[in-house]
Amino acid sequence: MPPTAADRGPNTTAQAADGTGSAGPCSAGAGGEDEFAFRKGCTYGTVLVDVEAGQVVDVLPDRTSETFAAWLTGHPGTEIICRDRATAYTKAV
Numbered sequence: 001m002p003p004t005a006a007d008r009g010p011n012t013t014a015q016a017a018d019g020t021g022s023a024g025p026c027s028a029g030a031g032g033e034d035e036f037a038f039r040k041g042c043t044y045g046t047v048l049v050d051v052e053a054g055q056v057v058d059v060l061p062d063r064t065s066e067t068f069a070a071w072l073t074g075h076p077g078t079e080i081i082c083r084d085r086a087t088a089y090t091k092a093v
Helices: 012-018 065-074 087-092
Strands: 030-039 043-050 055-060 080-082
Touching: 043 065, 055 065
Parallel strands: 030 080
Antiparallel strands: 030 043, 043 055
């Protein structure tokens, strides 16, 4: 069974965001995305995860459709995207 967020600890997203995590290239066919706050109410980013491995793949500096679309273009192996209903992510896909 893949590890859960509880197994990795509470700072996985923060570590990936500041470069101390183990974010790597996405080779999986299924990826997930969601927004999170770097600073609540001020600055938001997008966290991308490998759904099959349960690992953070990348952290984008914002939550715009342009940034997410550019990331998808650079990672053509991603075939399935699990996303929330945010309009920006819908436009990117």
